[in-house]
Amino acid sequence: MDVKGMAKDLVNFLPLHKLPNIDLPEIKVPKAISDLGFPKPQLPKVELPEVDLKKFDLKKFAPLKDGFPKFEKTPKYPDPSFFKAKDNFDWKKQGENLAEVGGIILELFKEADWKDFLLRQKDGFVADANRVAEEIKALAAMTPEERKDILLNGEKRLGKLYRSGCMATVRREWRGVKDTAYDFYEWLHMWGMLLMTFSKDLIPALNATFHYRWMISYMCCVGFMDKNTLGQRGSALRMSHLMIYDIFRYVAENLVFLAKCDEKNGNSAELNKKVVLFDEMTMGQLMAGFPDLMGIPYQLMPVFLVSEIDQLTCVPYIDAVESFGLPADTCPVPSSECGALVLDALPHMGACFISSSMPCDGSVMASSYMSRRFPDLPVFHLTFPVRYEYEETVADAAEDIKACIKFVEEKTGAKWNWDAYFRNMKRFNEETKYELEKWEVNKTRYPQIIGPAYELFRKWNYEMDGGSDPRVPKTFRKVDRIMKKAYERREEAWPGKMKYRGIVWSCPAHYYANFSNWIANCWGVDILVEMESLNFTKPLETEDKELALQDLARLYERMVMRRHTNGGYQNVVDELWRQCEAWNVEIIIMYQNVACKNMSTLQGILDEQARDKGYHMIWIEHDLMDPRTVSRKAMRAKVNEYMRTVMKAEPVDPSLVEFDDENAM
Ligand code: SF4
Numbered sequence: 001m002d003v004k005g006m007a008k009d010l011v012n013f014l015p016l017h018k019l020p021n022i023d024l025p026e027i028k029v030p031k032a033i034s035d036l037g038f039p040k041p042q043l044p045k046v047e048l049p050e051v052d053l054k055k056f057d058l059k060k061f062a063p064l065k066d067g068f069p070k071f072e073k074t075p076k077y078p079d080p081s082f083f084k085a086k087d088n089f090d091w092k093k094q095g096e097n098l099a100e101v102g103g104i105i106l107e108l109f110k111e112a113d114w115k116d117f118l119l120r121q122k123d124g125f126v127a128d129a130n131r132v133a134e135e136i137k138a139l140a141a142m143t144p145e146e147r148k149d150i151l152l153n154g155e156k157r158l159g160k161l162y163r164s165g166c167m168a169t170v171r172r173e174w175r176g177v178k179d180t181a182y183d184f185y186e187w188l189h190m191w192g193m194l195l196m197t198f199s200k201d202l203i204p205a206l207n208a209t210f211h212y213r214w215m216i217s218y219m220c221c222v223g224f225m226d227k228n229t230l231g232q233r234g235s236a237l238r239m240s241h242l243m244i245y246d247i248f249r250y251v252a253e254n255l256v257f258l259a260k261c262d263e264k265n266g267n268s269a270e271l272n273k274k275v276v277l278f279d280e281m282t283m284g285q286l287m288a289g290f291p292d293l294m295g296i297p298y299q300l301m302p303v304f305l306v307s308e309i310d311q312l313t314c315v316p317y318i319d320a321v322e323s324f325g326l327p328a329d330t331c332p333v334p335s336s337e338c339g340a341l342v343l344d345a346l347p348h349m350g351a352c353f354i355s356s357s358m359p360c361d362g363s364v365m366a367s368s369y370m371s372r373r374f375p376d377l378p379v380f381h382l383t384f385p386v387r388y389e390y391e392e393t394v395a396d397a398a399e400d401i402k403a404c405i406k407f408v409e410e411k412t413g414a415k416w417n418w419d420a421y422f423r424n425m426k427r428f429n430e431e432t433k434y435e436l437e438k439w440e441v442n443k444t445r446y447p448q449i450i451g452p453a454y455e456l457f458r459k460w461n462y463e464m465d466g467g468s469d470p471r472v473p474k475t476f477r478k479v480d481r482i483m484k485k486a487y488e489r490r491e492e493a494w495p496g497k498m499k500y501r502g503i504v505w506s507c508p509a510h511y512y513a514n515f516s517n518w519i520a521n522c523w524g525v526d527i528l529v530e531m532e533s534l535n536f537t538k539p540l541e542t543e544d545k546e547l548a549l550q551d552l553a554r555l556y557e558r559m560v561m562r563r564h565t566n567g568g569y570q571n572v573v574d575e576l577w578r579q580c581e582a583w584n585v586e587i588i589i590m591y592q593n594v595a596c597k598n599m600s601t602l603q604g605i606l607d608e609q610a611r612d613k614g615y616h617m618i619w620i621e622h623d624l625m626d627p628r629t630v631s632r633k634a635m636r637a638k639v640n641e642y643m644r645t646v647m648k649a650e651p652v653d654p655s656l657v658e659f660d661d662e663n664a665m
Pocket of ligand 1: 332624
């Protein structure tokens with residue numbers, strides 16, 4: 001057989017060898033994506049409205065008719081008897097736990113590479129010495145005017161506060177004499193509040209650190225405060241501190257209650273009888289009608305909030321539940337909640353549990369894990385319709401609320417109190433009015449209250465507090481006064497850095513809760529509002545009982561994430577363009593939680609319409625509570641790339657374009 005000849009015939013037969021010689025055109029490599037011929041966004045020049053401050057007369061809101069008048073002494077909250085409830089420690093078990101923790105510490109101590117540890121300390125010391133020397137040199141090289149500016153207005157290059165491999169910034173930010181002094185005062189104020197709150201029942205509170213590793217992350221909450229206020233000065237700094245303080249006061253109080261109630265720890269039977277646990281994604285307003293009880297968003301402290309403070313907290317939870325067979329593409333919110341149950345990281349406590357189908361189906365899975373882990377805990381499932389455009393479903397949802405009230409009454413022996421409910425809802429309505437004023441100011445050319453602290457406060461107030469804490473309206477009023485004065489003075493939240501107006505859409509990454517702070521400091525993009533703030537703002541009914549239940553149902557249906565991710569086309573797509581117009585933004589930060597299936601289905605539509613409408617839409621992938629999938633650095637890289645190539649912009653702080661915070665909390 002002529003094998004050679006056959007191979008030659010075969011090769012000649014292949015059409016590849018018969019392709020004609022084509023002269024290929026030269027390709028001009030584009031310098032920027034905009035050179036590829038995408039239409040350059042051409043937003044119309046809009047005259048931004050001015051706000052008439054006179055129309056926001058404070059007297060319009062206070063004093064409240066049946067609420068707490070402005071100058072009346074604020075009632076004690078939470079009920080002091082909750083802190084005084086008797087604990088029932090099982091001291092033998094505490095001893096066993098301490099022995100186990102001691103054993104782990106000893107093992108760690110023995111296994112630690114002390115040589116490496118000392119070397120790292122030495123490296124850290126040398127790096128600090130070099131940094132101080134460099135900073136002194138840089139100061140010496142400045143002109144007297146520059147030095148005066150730094151002294152009075154603070155530093156401008158914030159990237160140097162980060163060091164590769166470190167868990168915290170190398171030092172606190174210098175904000176100028178006045179603002180640094182104020183910032184330090186608030187730092188002390190926060191520590192004072194934390195110590196005072198913990199001292200209300202110190203033993204279970206401290207003992208919780210021997211049971212739950214997430215408790216340790218709360219020791220760094222002041223670092224979280226710093227991350228959220230980085231670069232802020234003057235009024236913006238003051239407003240951020242006031243809002244963060246209220247959130248952390250709530251957190252500290254609830255940490256004490258969790259510790260007191262936990263069967264493993266304080267085991268207070270007296271308090272447990274009064275505790276109604278909520279799924280963390282379920283709003284707390286329902287508890288307003290039970291003034292003698294206490295509602296606690298159950299997973300908020302061990303999972304949700306702590307993952308915003310420490311980016312690595314949820315990693316062991318996610319790994320644990322995935323090793324049990326949960327698919328890795330499940331949203332990290334319910335995954336972490338289930339993983340926390342698998343690792344026994346949630347306290348065993350409470351008289352009953354209210355679960356819900358909110359914001360999406362993942363919560364249903366978490367509820368079933370919860371029932372299996374604590375079969376003795378009675379559970380009520382709130383399952384509201386996801387039909388915002390159809391008022392016909394409101395009656396069904398109101399029935400669901402009625403049934404839930406009955407369930408709580410049966411399980412706790414408490415009675416629903418309409419007077420207490422209406423009083424709290426009046427307070428909540430007042431708070432919503434103040435919120436709307438913030439929006440009006442931010443829609444103008446001189447937005448005042450922007451950044452992560454504002455967003456976190458809105459979320460917390462809307463979802464968790466819901467008008468129950470009588471101390472909170474005071475914060476609203478203070479912030480309101482500061483905001484209006486700042487508006488009159490035309491202040492800037494990030495002085496000299498405000499260049500673009502932006503909006504955030506879709507669910508943000510917990511492990512980068514201060515992303516809007518970074519984008520403002522680095523690129524001058526001011527996030528005027530985030531999707532999760534834009535919920536229900538209709539005043540809730542405070543007279544008619546039936547109408548009140550219907551309003552409550554409408555409110556619950558529109559909890560954070562739910563309407564805007566699960567509400568269908570009108571609530572996700574149309575609503576975005578409506579908001580973009582209302583706030584007159586040019587940049588949309590479009591988060592894409594890689595595990596949020598509802599939002600993924602709309603990517604193409606959103607992209608196409610954004611291009612047609614002339615908005616800059618920057619897609620930022622993340623994995624909500626798992627920074628290993630998309631790191632903070634990778635999230636920043638998406639913005640850096642877009643700003644350089646499409647916007648052809650220069651960073652306002654180049655030191656923040658590239659830095660390493662993979663290990664930072
Ligand atoms: S991020 Fe998406 S999938 Fe996860 S809880 Fe929110 S709506 Fe559900």
